[in-house]
Amino acid sequence: MEVQPISDAIIRVRDITVQFGRTRVLDGLDLDVKRGEILGFVGPSGAGKSVLTRTIIGLVPKVSGRIEVFGVDLDAASAGERRRVERRWGVLFQQGALFSSLTVRQNIQFPVREYLKVSQRLLDEIMVAKLVMVGLKPEVADRYPSELSGGMIKRVALARALALDPELVFLDEPTSGLDPIGAGEFDELVRTLQRTLGLTVFMVTHDLDSLYTACDRIAVLGNGKIIAAGSIADMQASQHPWLRQYFHGKRARAVIG
């Protein structure tokens, strides 16, 4: 399926190829993410969803192709330009990737402290504001990541990703490992934040509930390419075998009811 070019794309990925050894993970992939949308990114396990995310944020080298974020070509950008782009996005890693030797407070304040010269008082207040936003009590501020539950780690990691009020956030399986109620709250949270902060969200997920409740648009990865992109209705109407199985399987029926 052809990807329709979108004029106000915040991420523009063109003809990306990523290879590990002899296995080609992404093969000439094109993708656009619109400003202000929540894009759900699905695909079979091992299809390379996380690889694409990591390629866009520059953690995995690509063989060929072009990536533009906020209209900046990341390959042509100077180190300073790149840093300015990085300041405008936040990343939530699959395992949270909190700094284990820092407290929750220090984890959230770390990016702010590095980039902005503000008083400790404002740092503390912003930290509490972020914790409240992600639905945590300020009392957890002085705990270490090893003293938090899985759901709390995800929330703190989201708070850290949001610390500098980015315009774009990458979420790598944000609801995996959460109970259905926690996952539902998380989806709700992402929706609320997107509304209040005007965020653009790039969300890799396996969670059908998330796709239905949180996402504006869905892109499906298969064989190293985007095999479909569109609304949930488009996905359900699609005749692609994997999509049919995914959206009409037993679990999908349970979600749709």
Place this chain on the structure above:
Amino acid sequence: MNGDPTLERIAQGEGLALCAAGPWTARFAPVLERMVADAEKLRGTRPDIFIDVSQVSKLDTFGAWLIERLRRSLSHGGAEAMIAGLSENYSSLVDEVRRVKEAPEVETSSVSLTAMLDQIGRVVVGIGGTIIGLVDMLGAVLAASGHVLIRPRSFRLTSTIHHLEQVCWRAVPIVVLITFLIGCIISQQGIFHFRRFGADIFVVDMLGVLVLREIGVLLVAIMVAGRSGSAYTAELGSMKMREEIDALRTMGFDPIEVLVLPRMLALVLALPILAFLGAMAALYGGGLVAWLYGGVDPEAFLLRLRDAISIDHFIVGLVKAPVMAAVIGIVACVEGLAVQGSAESLGQHTTSSVVKGIFFVIVMDGVFAIFFASIGM
């Protein structure tokens, strides 16, 4: 609309309007904070103050919170300061930050005499705990060995061989190189000083006794503690952090038997081999220097060496090796299994594994020296 954010004061009859304009975002947080701090001083000067945000072009959490902070500090008595001109888009954001209460205080640890004494007391008690931990691990390893002796099939040969390769075979080049150089240095220094008494040839006695009895095994043990002890601690520690050890336990495996025993055994086998190779390399290096620098030709060196040392010296050196290996292994494994959840803790335990390992090796060496002296070896 772009440019810097501003906060203008406009008098309106009795009241005062604070007009915020421009981008109130994280980028401008330092400027915004100063402006808000200035404006906070207006508290109580006018009966009616309100904040007009209709000209704000962009708002994020930082801006929203600073406006909220300003509103709170301007409110006093019964008079609530109001926020006017809030656009639909941003009202939910302001509602969100309105839920923020004051940040909890950071718990700071006070430095006082009692706190210092407290710390010293804890360290002293900790020493006792360390010894108990080591004895505990020794017992666990012996129990696991007993279990393996009864059921030899549960012995992990592949793992042991793998670790043997890591700690023995791969350590050979560096161990041989360092001991060779040490042998050279001992020999050169010996000749340099003995020459004044015309006793050049006694350098062979010194080299032989020193290398075979003490330096060979001690030096190699210290190198192994730094090289393999630290690796064991780091491996076990990161497995502990990722709950791999808990996973093993729930599958009905004893982590001591699966992880610690093969490592211990590999180390106990490796250290005598490395100590032997090290001693040979040191003798070779010493002999080479004696020949090239001291003019003692190899034949004379060997003859003198045969007279100077007996098999006892050699045995004394090698008997110590497996015991030292066991000490290093136990210390490394105890420290590895004591790692807590953070990367910092992993670093601390790896450091303390090497420090304690080397300390105990030297203590053991002293104990052996007393023992062999009293039995006349």
